[in-house]
Amino acid sequence: MRLPPLRWLFLPILLVPLAWLLFTGLGRDPREIPSPLVGKPLPELVGTTLDGDAFSSASLLGMPLIVNVWASWCVPCVEEHPVLIDAATTHAGELAVLGVLYQDTTDAARGFLTRYGDGGWPTLLDPSGRLAVELGVTGPPETFFVNADGIVVARQIGPLTFASMAGYLADLGLSE
């Protein structure tokens, strides 16, 4: 009786899984962390604003919303601030913006807005860090793009540019 040549099994047993791991693993960016919020409803963000008012993100639903996590000590936040102001003015009335202050004092945050321009949108304070945990924030700037149905469609880690903002606005159904 002739047995199948089992020695040839060594080759596929070793090489097939290895090739599969390399193919699926090496193409990925190790720094890219997908947000589990994308595709899901934005958690309700409740708190007090920089102006001292009680506020809930639920009041902004019904139109596309940008949630921007920022801090006055965050240098890239300075870079992206004009991008946010531009989007908010260009799409006034069809786009809402909400700031979330990350590990910062109200005085420093007010100083930032005085110096770099106040876009007029509300900024929620987050003294306990709870809102940052709800959003899974790893550090400012971090920006969430929410469609009119309240579903998070994208998350940007790091500063927004005019080009990346245009892409995200298109995802939200807003064009220039």
Add this chain to the structure above:
Amino acid sequence: MKGLALPVAAAALLALGALVLLEVLRPAPALSPSEQAQQIASELRCPDCQSLSVAESHTDAAGAIRAQIGELLAQGRTVDEIKQHFVDRYGEWILLAPTAAFAWWLPPLVVGAALALLTAWLFTGRRAWHGAGEPNAAVPTAGERQRIRDEIEQLDA
């Protein structure tokens, strides 16, 4: 002997599987709430320092997560529920030891399968693996002998 190859390989794989199961199913010792909080914190990645666990880190974000762990434990949530609470917000990334995907078992499985095959190969003799019914290729047949003789004669001629 030669029929033993597959049974031996299967037995070796079974033994390996049993060891893995024993390790996975080993019951965790009972912990007090503060020990539980410490344990959960030590298994979560600090979001803004990344190479430290929440338990080791002194950043505000780690502090916020530690505070939430305490609140959730006080609400009677289980360790797994609390870990899931943070995975739902940060992704699997927040776990310092992410839950085992199939790919994680591949290396031990490959090594185990290779060891099983090697053991079977050693125990049953190499002939079984090369096809026992085959005539020994090293001994030329009568026809081949004749052809060799003819070719040597041609060389001499």
